[in-house]
Amino acid sequence: MQLSSLLLAGQGKSLTSLFSLLYLLLFLPACIIGYTVTPKKWKRYFLLLASYGFFWLISGELVIYLILSTFSVHYFGIWIDRISQKMKAQLSELPKEQRKEAKAGFVKKQRAVITLAVVLHIGLLLVLKYSPFFTTNVNLLLSKLGLSVKLTVPSYLMPIGISFFTLQAVSYIVDVYRGVIKADDNIFRLALFMSFFPQIIEGPICRYSETAEQLWNVKPIEYKNLTFGIQRILYGMLKKIVIADRLTLFVNAVFDVKNDYEGGVIAIGAVCYTVQLYMDFSGSMDAVMGTAQIFGITMPENFQRPFFSKTISEFWKRWHISLGAWFRDYIFYPVTSAKKMKKLTSSARKKLGNHYGPLIAGSIALFCVWFCNGLWHGSAWSFIFFGMYHFVLILIGNMLEPPVQAINKKLHIDPKWFVYRLLQILRTGVLVVIGELFFRARGLKAGMDLFTRMVTNFSFSTFDDKLLKSIVVDRYDFIIVGITLLIILTVSILNEKGICIRESLAKKNIVLRWVLLYALLLYIIIFGAYGLGYRPIDPMYAQY
Amino acid sequence: MPTVLKNIFRGVIFVLGLALMLFLLSKVFIPAEGTLDDGVNTLNSNGIYGEDKNSIDAIFLGDSIVYAGVSPLQIWNEYGIPTYCCSTSAQKLWYSEDMLRKAFVNQSPKLVMMETDALFSKFNFDDSLMHKAEGVFPVLQYHDRWKVFAENTFGDRSEVTSTNEYKGYKFSLVIKPSTNLTYMKQKLSVETLPSRNKSYLKEIKEYCEEHGAKLVLFSCPTTKHWNKARHDSITKLSKELDIDYIDINTLPEVKMDWSKDTRDYGDHLNHYGAIKVTEYLGKYLNSLGMFTDRRSEPAYEGWNKTGKNYARKTADAMKKAE
Numbered sequence: 101m102q103l104s105s106l107l108l109a110g111q112g113k114s115l116t117s118l119f120s121l122l123y124l125l126l127f128l129p130a131c132i133i134g135y136t137v138t139p140k141k142w143k144r145y146f147l148l149l150a151s152y153g154f155f156w157l158i159s160g161e162l163v164i165y166l167i168l169s170t171f172s173v174h175y176f177g178i179w180i181d182r183i184s185q186k187m188k189a190q191l192s193e194l195p196k197e198q199r200k201e202a203k204a205g206f207v208k209k210q211r212a213v214i215t216l217a218v219v220l221h222i223g224l225l226l227v228l229k230y231s232p233f234f235t236t237n238v239n240l241l242l243s244k245l246g247l248s249v250k251l252t253v254p255s256y257l258m259p260i261g262i263s264f265f266t267l268q269a270v271s272y273i274v275d276v277y278r279g280v281i282k283a284d285d286n287i288f289r290l291a292l293f294m295s296f297f298p299q300i301i302e303g304p305i306c307r308y309s310e311t312a313e314q315l316w317n318v319k320p321i322e323y324k325n326l327t328f329g330i331q332r333i334l335y336g337m338l339k340k341i342v343i344a345d346r347l348t349l350f351v352n353a354v355f356d357v358k359n360d361y362e363g364g365v366i367a368i369g370a371v372c373y374t375v376q377l378y379m380d381f382s383g384s385m386d387a388v389m390g391t392a393q394i395f396g397i398t399m400p401e402n403f404q405r406p407f408f409s410k411t412i413s414e415f416w417k418r419w420h421i422s423l424g425a426w427f428r429d430y431i432f433y434p435v436t437s438a439k440k441m442k443k444l445t446s447s448a449r450k451k452l453g454n455h456y457g458p459l460i461a462g463s464i465a466l467f468c469v470w471f472c473n474g475l476w477h478g479s480a481w482s483f484i485f486f487g488m489y490h491f492v493l494i495l496i497g498n499m500l501e502p503p504v505q506a507i508n509k510k511l512h513i514d515p516k517w518f519v520y521r522l523l524q525i526l527r528t529g530v531l532v533v534i535g536e537l538f539f540r541a542r543g544l545k546a547g548m549d550l551f552t553r554m555v556t557n558f559s560f561s562t563f564d565d566k567l568l569k570s571i572v573v574d575r576y577d578f579i580i581v582g583i584t585l586l587i588i589l590t591v592s593i594l595n596e597k598g599i600c601i602r603e604s605l606a607k608k609n610i611v612l613r614w615v616l617l618y619a620l621l622l623y624i625i626i627f628g629a630y631g632l633g634y635r636p637i638d639p640m641y642a643q644y
Numbered sequence: 645m646p647t648v649l650k651n652i653f654r655g656v657i658f659v660l661g662l663a664l665m666l667f668l669l670s671k672v673f674i675p676a677e678g679t680l681d682d683g684v685n686t687l688n689s690n691g692i693y694g695e696d697k698n699s700i701d702a703i704f705l706g707d708s709i710v711y712a713g714v715s716p717l718q719i720w721n722e723y724g725i726p727t728y729c730c731s732t733s734a735q736k737l738w739y740s741e742d743m744l745r746k747a748f749v750n751q752s753p754k755l756v757m758m759e760t761d762a763l764f765s766k767f768n769f770d771d772s773l774m775h776k777a778e779g780v781f782p783v784l785q786y787h788d789r790w791k792v793f794a795e796n797t798f799g800d801r802s803e804v805t806s807t808n809e810y811k812g813y814k815f816s817l818v819i820k821p822s823t824n825l826t827y828m829k830q831k832l833s834v835e836t837l838p839s840r841n842k843s844y845l846k847e848i849k850e851y852c853e854e855h856g857a858k859l860v861l862f863s864c865p866t867t868k869h870w871n872k873a874r875h876d877s878i879t880k881l882s883k884e885l886d887i888d889y890i891d892i893n894t895l896p897e898v899k900m901d902w903s904k905d906t907r908d909y910g911d912h913l914n915h916y917g918a919i920k921v922t923e924y925l926g927k928y929l930n931s932l933g934m935f936t937d938r939r940s941e942p943a944y945e946g947w948n949k950t951g952k953n954y955a956r957k958t959a960d961a962m963k964k965a966e
Contacts, residue, residue, distance in 0.1 A: 120768075120769075120770050121769070121770045121773045121774060121777075122768070122769045122770055122773070125773070323647070323651050574791065576790075576791045614658065614661070617658075618661065618662065618665065621662060622665065622669070625666070625783065625784065625787060626669075626783070626787045626790055627787075627790065628787070630774070631774070631778075631784065631785060631787065631788065632785070633788070
């Protein structure tokens with residue numbers, strides 16, 4: 101069988117997951133070997149070639165979107181930079197009194213360019229991702245108004261990862277405009293930053309200042325990076341193959357099949373989905389970080405043990421960190437620092453005090469962030485509801501902060517008390533699970549229905565072996581998920597305390613290291629949910 | 645020793661150690677008994693491994709459409725040709741190829757009849773690679789047996805070899821009619837075969853030729869999976885690869901009654917439909933002049949017994965159903 105026909109038969113779907121055998125046993129080893137034998141000054145180009153090869157294998161001719169996006173931000177960046185240079189040159193020649201007016205002209209020009217760039221990139225994403233949703237809703241509205249006009253619902257082919265690389269492109273161009281970074285005149289460096297293969301499917305959404313130089317100045321593979329990278333990928337496999345894939349059957353039964361499960365079963369389904377989503381996404385991130393580490397690249401972490409969060413606000417600082425940071429830097433800050441908002445804040449501060457005063461402008465910005473966050477995850481009302489749900493929770497959290505502090509003080513409750521913190525963590529967990537229930541449900545109506553049944557008919561009386569058998573799962577599935585979660589919890593607690601297990605392990609003797617590695621590998625092989633009767637889930641965040 | 649070489653050596657030793665462990669674990673995980681609870685999901689088709697050496701003259705490859713629509717014992721009872729259905733649910737071509745190779749270990753069939761639905765079934769690289777790995781380390785296939793681990797796991801083990809009483813055929817009298825009676829008249833755009841599947845078909849053909857077997861493609865009646873576009877595609881392909889092709893969907897002499905002959909709305913045939921299809925296939929096999937009637941051979945006494953048993957059981961069940 102020719103390898104080319106195996107890879108290029110238009111069915112290369114295996115490569116959409118960093119845990120596929122095609123990736124782990126063929127693509128990645130080929131990259132490692134190719135990278136090692138490539139002369140040092142050509143390594144960067146090898147990585148670029150591998151990245152484009154990877155993207156072409158998963159998206160075929162849709163790679164054109166990535167190419168166009170890269171060319172576009174490259175030239176927009178240079179354009180903005182040239183305006184800046186021209187401005188500096190002209191301003192230095194002008195007398196002081198004329199500088200302000202001249203500068204305003206240049207700034208106006210720069211603003212026009214950045215607006216055009218952002219509108220082009222975000223606009224393309226909006227058209228590809230949201231026009232079917234928009235048209236469907238317009239049609240609904242027209243029919244409700246009794247009009248017989250019906251718009252054709254468009255359907256577009258979208259490359260995997262477009263939401264991720266578009267945000268990365270916008271962050272680059274805005275950072276150039278803000279003067280945080282200089283425009284890159286080397287299109288290959290920019291192309292590598294935009295396309296680095298491990299991150300192209302599910303992120304993290306990197307900033308140019310974080311990874312571009314690292315990627316361009318790559319070094320030969322080091323033994324420590326190679327072993328640490330492989331260990332991280334294995335840890336991700338444990339999360340994805342043992343937990344996320346094993347929960348698929350149960351989660352699908354609760355959310356996708358029409359049934360009349362009682363509230364307790366729905367609640368377990370919602371918890372299982374939350375665990376599945378976290379294990380799938382954070383496991384994929386482990387594979388991304390691990391792969392990058394093999395090549396000596398340090399990527400920004402996308403998760404920081406989110407289920408240890410005490411508030412929803414903290415949760416979102418620990419979950420999908422790069423997306424949250426993007427919204428903070430490119431939506432929240434621009435909104436709050438707008439002139440009108442600043443005015444609003446200063447007048448509100450006088451009337452409402454230092455806590456509630458800034459909260460008004462902050463809440464308006466927060467609303468924008470969460471509206472966009474909901475929409476980014478998908479073009480459906482359930483996702484908008486998901487965004488609004490978190491907006492309201494964070495808003496309530498902000499509003500209640502002073503009275504809660506006052507009550508704690510009165511009752512002599514120390515917020516650092518273990519039990520208090522544990523209760524906060526549990527409360528946050530419950531709120532997250534409710535949000536994920538709506539996120540996973542097939543539409544807002546289905547979500548409401550599930551939630552209502554969960555609350556009004558909360559009982560576990562039918563959750564038994566018979567029910568599990570009807571879903572083709574059994575108690576052993578839950579036992580192994582539980583044991584594996586305990587392992588991951590232990591690792592997370594150690595990480596939270598600042599202990600790096602891989603570093604500690606590297607100091608031990610080879611026998612212990614190998615025994616632990618073999619144990620991890622065999623654990624994944626034996627308890628992994630793969631083969632007959634299982635279907636691995638596609639990377640969940642790749643669809644967003 | 646330079647550090648790089650030392651590290652490579654370490655890596656090789658680590659991988660060899662893992663391979664050894666997988667080999668040993670495979671000994672433990674291969675089921676002693678061929679029951680579904682033991683993690684064996686392909687029991688009917690695997691029955692061919694338990695047949696006497698060189699006793700099967702023709703095999704039928706393909707997905708569930710084959711085991712629902714072709715009854716080897718009907719062919720035996722009518723023509724004395726020993727055949728077997730090597731078909732599994734949603735069989736992909738990598739599995740067909742593997743099944744074929746495994747069948748040829750103990751058998752030397754002169755004819756391989758391959759159903760065409762699987763030719764359109766898409767699969768990815770991971771599936772075929774995993775299947776190859778499962779062949780080397782069966783623990784990868786039977787790993788889920790940790791759930792049913794009990795006594796007697798270290799005994800003498802080998803792949804499942806028990807025979808199947810209907811020779812791979814799955815008997816069903818359920819009737820759920822199909823209303824799609826014009827499925828062969830709809831002219832859809834030509835459906836091209838995935839190139840990976842075409843490569844596998846070429847390999848299967850070469851393998852058959854190397855082992856002195858004739859490969860024939862056939863399409864079993866199904867209103868759900870078959871259509872004119874697929875028929876045209878396979879007709880063209882069979883000419884290109886010089887393989888004989890029979891599309892039973894287009895044969896007027898096989899009078900399918902879609903109100904009675906399917907068990908799931910035209911997806912699979914039931915026993916009523918299988919009788920008609922098998923009747924035609926039996927005639928076709930006999931007309932090839934490649935086979936002799938083995939019913940009087942002493943080595944096939946067992947087949948005569950199972951054939952009679954099959955005839956009695958199915959007739960009784962049909963009577964009861966009426």
